[in-house]
Amino acid sequence: MDPVLVGKAVFIFLVTVGLFGPVMTWIERKQSALMQDRVGANRADILGLRVIGLFHPIADAIKMLTKEDTVPTGAHRVLHALCPFIAATPALISFAVIPYGGTYTAFGREFNLCVADLDYGVLYIFAIGSVATYGSILAGWAGNNNWGILGSLRASAQMISYEVALGVSVIGMFMICGSVRLTDIGLVQQETFRLFGFLEHFGWIAPGTGWVDAITLPMWGILLQPLAFFIFLGAIMAENKRPPFDLPEAESELVAGYFTEYSGMKFGLYLLGEWTEVVVIAGLVTALFLGGWAIPWVSDVALIGFLSGLVGSDWGNLLAMLVHVGVFLVKLVFMIFFQMILRWSLPRFRYDQVMNLGWKIMLPLSLANILLTGLAMLVVQEVTS
Amino acid sequence: MTELVLFWLFAVVAVAGGIGMLLNLRNTVASALCLVLTMLALACLFVLLLAQFVGVIQVMVYAGAIIVLFLFVIMLLNMERDTLGAETYPVVKVLAAIFTVAVGIKLATVVATLRTPWAEVDEAFGTTREFGQALFTDYVLPFELASILLIAGIVGAIVLAKQRLE
DSSP states (O other): OOHHHHHHHHHHHIIIIIIIHHHHHHHHHHHHHHHTTOOOSOOOOBTTBOGGGTTHHHHHHHHHHHSOOOOOTTOOHHHHHHHHHHHHHHHHHHGGGOOSSOEEEETTEEEESOSSOOTTHHHHHHHHHHHHHHHHHHHHHHTTOHHHHHHHHHHHHHHHHHHHHHHHHTHHHHHHHTOOOHHHHHHHTTSEEETTHHHHHTTSSOTTOHHHHHOEEEOOHHHHOHHHHHHHHHHHHHHHTOTTSOGGGOHHHHTTGGGTTOOHHHHHHHHHHHHHHHHHHHHHHHHHHSOTTOBTTBOHHHHHHHHHHHHOHHHHHHHHHHHHHHHHHHHHHHHHHHHHHHHHHSOOOOHHHHHIIIIIIIHHHHHHHHHHHHHHHHHHHHHHO | OHHHHHHHHHHHHHHHHHHHHHHTTTSHHHHHHHHHHHHHHHHHHHHHTTOHHHHHHIIIIIIIIIHHHHHHHHHHHTOOHHHHOOOOOHHHHHHHHHHHHHHHHHHHHHHHHOOSSOOOOOTTTTOHHHHHHHHHTTTHHHHHHHHHHHHHHHHHHHHHHHHHHO
16 A cells, blocks of 8 residues: 555544544534624533533543444334444545645655545545435434434435536536546636736737736636535535535424434434535535635745745645645635534525525526536637637 | 456446345335445446446436435335335336347347457546547437437426426
8 A cells, every 4th residue: 555645545534533523513512602602612621621612522422432322113223223324434535536735746756635636526526425315315214213204305305406506516617627626626726817807808908008917816716606606505515414404404393303313323423424524515615616725826836936945845845735735724624614604694494495495596507607607718718819 | 356356246236236126126215225236336347447437427326316316206105015006017018028138138249249358448538528528529419319308307297297286
C-alpha cells in the first residue's frame, strides 16, 4: 500500500469522524443555545472541569455505547441490524473524491490532495448518496413500526425527488468546467474573469482601459452559477433530512420517524451519519461553488512560486499545501456553520410543500439554468473569438 | 489474477441476487433487495471492464432510484402476493418464455464466439468524456429514441393518475 494514500485517507477520516463528528454535537447545542438566548450544554464535567461543555460529546458516546440495544418483536433482525450501517457508511466514504488541496511536488514525489481522484468525481458521491436511501427506507420497515414505515415512505419520496434537482442543478457547472472531476473543477475556479470585460468586446470602451483590467472576480461557482448554488444547497440539505427538511423524522408526529425502533449505538450511527453528511455537504459545496482550496485571486502556481522563492522548492510546496488545506477547512467550517444557522432558523416544511418545492420549483429552475448556461457560453464564445 | 477473483466474486453475487429474487416471491421487500444486490454486482463488473462511467450510472439509476421506487410502491400499497392476484393472461407467459429463450440464445452465441486476446483500449476508454462523445455522435439516434420512450412513460403515468383523481 502507498503510505501517502493511506495517510490521506486517515487524515480525511480523522477530520470528518474524529474531529467534526463529535465536535458538531457540541457546536450544534452551543449554537442553538446562542440563537435561543440560553447557556447551552455545560453540565458534563471531569473532576469538576467543565471546559464550556466540551466533554458532552464524550458523555454522549459513552451513553450510546452502554445503552441496551433493543430489537422489537416482529422486526426483520438482519435488516434491522444492517440499516444503520447502510445509512452511515456512504457519508463516511463520500469524502474520498473531495479534494482538500491541489497537486504539489516535493522531495521527488507528487502529492495530490484527493484520496481518489476519480474521473467521474461528483457522480461517485451522487451514486453513493443514492444507495444511502436504503438506510432510511428499510429502517422503518425492518423495525415493524407504523411510525417507522411512515417516516421511511416520506424519506424515500423526499430523497428520490431531490436527487433529480440535485443532479440537474450542477450540470451548468460541469458545462463550464468541461469535467465532473472535482480537482478539475477546483482548477477552473482558480482563474479570474474581468467583470466589465464585455464592455470592451462590444466596443463601448477603448481596449486597454486600466480599470477594466483591474476589476476581476475569481471564477467561483457561486459567481458563475448563483442559481445552481442555491438549488444545489437546498436539494442536498433535503437529501440529508435535517431541519427544515426533517419531516421523515418529525418528532412531533412520528416519534423519531424511520429510526423510531433503534437504540444505543445503532441509533448513534444514524446521528453520526447525519452529522458526517453535514461535513460532506460543506466539503462538496466548497469544492463545487466556493473555489475549493483556492485563495481568491491567487492561483496555485503563484502561491507555490512565491513560497518557493522564500524557502526553496520542496518546503515551498509543502507550505503551500498547508495553506491550501487551511483555506479549504476555513470554507468548510463556514459552510457547516451556515447549515446550522439554517437548521435553527427555519420551521419544518409540510410534506406537500417539500414535494412542490422539489418538483415544481427546483427542477424547472435547474433545467432553465442549463439552458441559460448554454446560451451564455455560446455568447461568450462568439464575443471572445 | 486479482481481476479474475473479483470477476468471480461479483458474478456469483449477481447470479445469487437474481436467484434470491425469484426464491423470495412471497416476501416482496426481500425480493427487491436481492435485485439491488444484482444491480450493485453488475455495476462492479462494469467497473472491472473499465466502463467506470456506466458502472456509476448503474448504481445511481438502477440501485439508487428505480429499486427505491419499487420499495416505495411495495411499502405504500403494502402489497402481498395474494392481493396482487395471479397473472390472468396466459399469452403473457408464452411471450415471456419466447423472449427469454431468444435472449438466452443470443447471449450464448455471443459468449461462444468471444475470443481472447481482448481488444486493446486506450487510457481514455470508459471516461465520462469518451462516453458522452460516443452517446451524442455515434449513438444519438438510439439515445433520442430511448428518451422518447421515457417521455411516453412519464406522460402515460400522469394521464393514469389524473384519471383516478377525476
